[in-house]
Amino acid sequence: xxxxxxxxxxxxxxxxxxxxxxxxxxxxxxxxxxxxxxxxxxxxxxxxxxxxxxxxxxxxxxxxxxxxxxxxxxxxxxxxxxxxxxxxxxxxxxxxxxxxxxxxxxxxxxxxxxxxxxxxxxxxxxxxxxxxxxxxxxxxxxxxxxxxxxxxxxxxxxxxxxxxxxx
Amino acid sequence: xxxxxxxxxxxxxxxxxxxxxxxxxxxxxxxxxxxxxxxxxxxxxxxxxxxxxxxxxxxxxxxxxxxxxxxxxxxxxxxxxxxxxxxxxxxxxxxxxxxxxxxxxxxxxxxxxxxxxxxxxxxxxxxxxxxxxxxxxxxxxxxxxxxxxxxxxxxxxxxxxxxxxxxxxxxxxxxxxxxxxxxxxxxxxxxxxxxxxxxxxxxxxxxxxxxxxxxxxxxxxxxxxxxxxxxxxxxxxxxxxxxxxxxxxxxxxxxxxxxxxxxxxxxxxxxxxxxxxxxxxxxxxxxxxxxxxxxxxxxxxxxxxxxxxxxxxxxxxxxxxxxxxxxxxxxxxxxxxxxxxxxxxxxxxxxxxxxxxxxxxxxxxxxxxxxxxxxxxxxxxx
Ligand SMILES: [Zn+2]
Numbered sequence: 395x396x397x398x399x400x401x402x403x404x405x406x407x408x409x410x411x412x413x414x415x416x417x418x419x420x421x422x423x424x425x426x427x428x429x430x431x432x433x434x435x436x437x438x439x440x441x442x443x444x445x446x447x448x449x450x451x452x453x454x455x456x457x458x459x460x461x462x463x464x465x466x467x468x469x470x471x472x473x474x475x476x477x478x479x480x481x482x483x484x485x486x487x488x489x490x491x492x493x494x495x496x497x498x499x500x501x502x503x504x505x506x507x508x509x510x511x512x513x514x515x516x517x518x519x520x521x522x523x524x525x526x527x528x529x530x531x532x533x534x535x536x537x538x539x540x541x542x543x544x545x546x547x548x549x550x551x552x553x554x555x556x557x558x559x560x561x
Numbered sequence: 562x563x564x565x566x567x568x569x570x571x572x573x574x575x576x577x578x579x580x581x582x583x584x585x586x587x588x589x590x591x592x593x594x595x596x597x598x599x600x601x602x603x604x605x606x607x608x609x610x611x612x613x614x615x616x617x618x619x620x621x622x623x624x625x626x627x628x629x630x631x632x633x634x635x636x637x638x639x640x641x642x643x644x645x646x647x648x649x650x651x652x653x654x655x656x657x658x659x660x661x662x663x664x665x666x667x668x669x670x671x672x673x674x675x676x677x678x679x680x681x682x683x684x685x686x687x688x689x690x691x692x693x694x695x696x697x698x699x700x701x702x703x704x705x706x707x708x709x710x711x712x713x714x715x716x717x718x719x720x721x722x723x724x725x726x727x728x729x730x731x732x733x734x735x736x737x738x739x740x741x742x743x744x745x746x747x748x749x750x751x752x753x754x755x756x757x758x759x760x761x762x763x764x765x766x767x768x769x770x771x772x773x774x775x776x777x778x779x780x781x782x783x784x785x786x787x788x789x790x791x792x793x794x795x796x797x798x799x800x801x802x803x804x805x806x807x808x809x810x811x812x813x814x815x816x817x818x819x820x821x822x823x824x825x826x827x828x829x830x831x832x833x834x835x836x837x838x839x840x841x842x843x844x845x846x847x848x849x850x851x852x853x854x855x856x857x858x859x860x861x862x863x864x865x866x867x868x869x870x871x872x873x874x875x876x877x878x879x880x881x882x883x884x885x886x887x888x889x890x891x892x893x894x895x896x897x898x899x900x901x902x903x904x905x906x907x908x909x910x911x912x913x914x915x916x917x918x919x920x921x922x923x924x925x926x927x928x929x930x931x932x933x934x935x936x937x938x939x940x941x942x943x
Contacts, residue, residue: 477812
């Protein structure tokens with residue numbers, strides 16, 4: 395079936411999907427985010443079944459199905475870069491500025507690394523194994539961005555750090 | 562014993578960067594009419610298509626309940642219509658289950674997507690992340706793939722040069738696939754010089770944005786033999802989903818793909834997958850995934866991806882002779898197009914990229930960030 399339709403005077407119409415929304419942070423998530431926001435403390439949960447400290451925390455261990463409520467442990471704020479990529483494209487959802495280093499950071503005392511942005515150093519100088527620490531946002535926020543970014547513990551070849559984001 | 566299920570016909574549109582002058586219903590109708598013409602089937606309750614399964618994505622379609630706009634095309638008025646909002650190989654699996662369970666004898670599977678519609682594919686995949694922990698830091702599937710490629714490449718000895726080879730080959734093969742249009746061949750130097758997206762991923766390592774639709778007719782064995790003289794049997798399917806948080810996973814381990822493959826091989830009675838397939842169609846959304854998924858499928862030794870490319874493995878193992886996803890299929894249709902291409906090979910209808918006498922093929926699909934969810938299907942002919 396070969397169609398060669400006449401497309402004179404045909405056009406496309408611009409549209410947009412944008413829907414303001416609210417999400418329940420959960421009982422475990424609320425506690426985690428409040429501790430970040432108000433106390434600058436990073437909390438994980440420890441599964442008695444598999445002895446794993448999970449960050450971000452959650453209500454149930456996905457390996458053992460154990461109930462993880464009230465198994466809080468404090469982790470970080472320092473940790474180790476386990477893996478990273480350098481995001482070099484700008485887009486609505488990508489925090490400025492780019493290049494943006496997104497790293498899997500295993501906080502001291504945690505078993506599962508957390509993805510966060512790494513600043514305060516030249517993106518080309520980031521290496522696996524780098525020791526980093528959390529830099530908390532000056533103003534209150536309601537997501538993981540209570541930690542604005544991570545920075546190297548020891549001075550590194552410098553570059554502009556990430557600009558703080560709007561809450 | 563459960564009934565065998567056969568793929569009786571395959572149809573697809575061309576895959577293009579921007580089918581601006583076609584709505585998704587139009588693309589799907591083109592495929593449906595092709596399938597009906599090939600099989601002589603109707604939607605009659607007396608021996609016709611008993612169930613229609615569509616594959617689409619609400620955000621790519623920019624409307625909720627995206628199958629709602631498809632009822633007419635699917636022949637679903639007063640009938641059985643289902644939607645798979647997942648990578649399309651799940652629809653084949655679903656149709657297989659519907660027939661084997663005895664609910665229906667003939668199933669239509671029809672997937673569509675216009676990736677050109679959203680301004681940014683990364684903005685769409687960003688929405689797959691949770692709003693508290695992973696969206697705020699800017700994750701999308703490209704960034705997640707960058708993290709996985711970084712973890713995998715060193716472990717498997719896969720460098721920039723290997724990835725360039727994979728892309729050059731895919732673009733070359735795409736020129737032999739009549740359903741791929743408007744995709745230029747590239748040189749290794751062009752790939753090596755293309756801008757980095759998320760280290761070590763480059764622009765030319767990523768599957769091109771594309772629009773199109775693909776469909777299959779599935780039928781129980783006795784009906785399949787009436788519909789076609791060359792049915793392609795679904796010998797085994799397996800899938801597996803890994804954890805949600807990237808930090809909970811070993812990104813270079815291929816854990817979910819190894820599980821999915823083991824399930825598919827067991828169901829197909831395959832003990833030694835290394836030499837079991839005449840054709841392999843896998844979903845390589847990014848160049849590093851071609852060697853990585855081959856390792857996960859057990860077709861290349863673990864950690865041997867770089868050496869495999871050096872030794873001409875992709876050609877020898879007849880991997881993605883269609884061009885693969887690197888030649889351009891939408892994210893949610895990758896595995897379904899792979900199954901369609903594998904079925905064409907087994908039916909002897911693969912045109913310029915036909916493998917003579919192909920008897921058994923593997924089709925693979927993947928969805929989620931950094932290969933979270935894999936599906937493997939083993940297809941055979943008589
Ligand atoms: Zn546990």
